[in-house]
């Protein structure tokens with residue numbers, strides 16, 4: 001079952017019913033600055049995205065204390081790297097409290113156990129240093145510098161790539 005419990009969070013699949021809370025970050029240009037997807041323009045657009053998730057390994061991060069969905073992340077197999085890629089983003093009101101690292105570590109462990117994942121990768125826009133902190137705290141090692149582009153090709157960023165091998 002896709003449900004992970006950490007000290008302060010429950011990670012579970014997102015549904016269309018989460019749209020209002022998801023839009024708080026998916027529609028925030030500051031959160032979106034270095035993300036590959038275009039910033040959402042309306043809750044309707046967020047609903048549409050949520051309706052496409054199906055059984056993808058995308059998790060909503062819910063605060064145990066209040067039930068609010070404060071962020072989301074994914075752990076996806078990427079053929080090009082033959083590795084599972086970690087990704088995440090968080091409602092800005094909840095930055096600086098360790099939630100992203102807590103959720104990221106939990107998703108990595110989940111993929112290890114449930115997907116038999118052993119090789120992982122992560123990348124961040126080099127300027128986006130707070131994401132680099134999350135990645136390193138999860139135990140990733142620097143691999144190389146490269147670039148990545150937004151899905152719509154509108155921007156290409158200098159990026160830092162990391163890998164991690166678990167036994």
Ligand SMILES: CC(C)(COP(=O)(O)OP(=O)(O)OC[C@H]1O[C@@H](n2cnc3c(N)ncnc32)[C@H](O)[C@@H]1OP(=O)(O)O)[C@@H](O)C(=O)NCCC(=O)NCCS
Nearest residue numbers: 031088089090095096097098099100101123124130131133
């Ligand atoms: C990337 C992102 C998720 C990082 O968020 P974050 O709040 O910095 O990361 P965490 O939730 O792990 O919090 C870590 C910070 O909380 C602090 N913190 C406070 N209380 C804490 C606690 N109880 N436990 C752990 N850390 C705590 C840490 O010291 C750390 O602060 P520092 O970076 O100043 O050292 C966030 O900046 C974001 O959503 N950015 C936009 C989307 C994005 O760029 N995603 C990544 C694409 S590669």
